[in-house]
Amino acid sequence: xxxxxxxxxxxxxxxxxxxxxxxxxxxxxxxxxxxxxxxxxxxxxxxxxxxxxxxxxxxxxxxxxxxxxxxxxxxxxxxxxxxxxxxxxxxxxxxxxxxxxxxxxxxxxxxxxxxxxxxxxxxxxxxxxxxxxxxxxxxxxxxxxxxxxxxxxxxxxxxxxxxxxxxxxxxxxxxxxxxxxxxxxxxxxxxxxxxxxxxxxxx
Numbered sequence: 001x002x003x004x005x006x007x008x009x010x011x012x013x014x015x016x017x018x019x020x021x022x023x024x025x026x027x028x029x030x031x032x033x034x035x036x037x038x039x040x041x042x043x044x045x046x047x048x049x050x051x052x053x054x055x056x057x058x059x060x061x062x063x064x065x066x067x068x069x070x071x072x073x074x075x076x077x078x079x080x081x082x083x084x085x086x087x088x089x090x091x092x093x094x095x096x097x098x099x100x101x102x103x104x105x106x107x108x109x110x111x112x113x114x115x116x117x118x119x120x121x122x123x124x125x126x127x128x129x130x131x132x133x134x135x136x137x138x139x140x141x142x143x144x145x146x147x148x149x150x151x152x153x154x155x156x157x158x159x160x161x162x163x164x165x166x167x168x169x170x171x172x173x174x175x176x177x178x179x180x181x182x183x184x185x186x187x188x189x190x191x192x193x194x195x196x197x198x199x200x201x202x203x
Contacts, residue, residue: 014040014058015066022070026078029126034160037067038181041164064154064161071122071153072146075132079145082136115148122152123159123192160185 018036025031044058121127135145163181171177 015062018063019066019070022067023074023077026074026129026132029129033067034156034185035182037063037157037160038164038167038185039178041161042168042178042181045165045168060161060165064157067157067160068150068153071128071156072150075128075149075153076146078129078132079136079142079149082133083139085137115145115151118145118148119152119155120192120195122156123188125189125193127192128152159188 018033018040021031021033021036025033040058040063041060044060044063118131121131132149163184164178167177167181167184171180
């Protein structure tokens with residue numbers, strides 16, 4: 001069934017669409033960037049299984065690099081905007097318990113030299129937005145935040161592409177196979193959100 005998407009996934013424009021979707025979903029978390037990445041990777045699996053001409057299907061390495069780079073760029077833009085946000089943004093964060101809590105936990109995690117929270121947040125719904133904006137608003141050093149952002153973006157991109165590609169190879173390149181892969185992505189997001197909501201242990 002996914003062969004019907006060939007006009008899109010067989011075009012270089014798929015990389016542009018993936019990059020824009022991933023970049024912008026830090027500001028609009030409702031954008032289905034993960035679904036788009038999985039669909040493109042499933043199309044790559046379909047092309048691989050059918051022996052399609054390589055340039056007619058997405059390249060999974062290129063897709064992974066595209067999604068990871070767009071993720072880091074989006075984080076950086078949000079971080080810089082929040083850094084320059086001034087008193088208005090500080091007041092908005094103070095009014096939001098979720099943003100305030102994330103800011104405090106992120107600061108503690110980065111101070112300890114750990115960035116697991118940044119990686120978890122990349123999988124949680126809207127978590128990437130909360131952490132990137134929180135890091136910028138708190139004026140966390142870029143050298144403390146961005147390496148973890150890069151690792152988070154790469155981990156998310158590899159996971160999403162692998163779900164689509166291997167889901168397509170093992171379950172078949174049908175909407176059912178794609179649906180199972182998307183559910184696995186949402187499951188990882190729900191798990192990450194649960195861990196992030198747990199109160200931090202007192203040291």
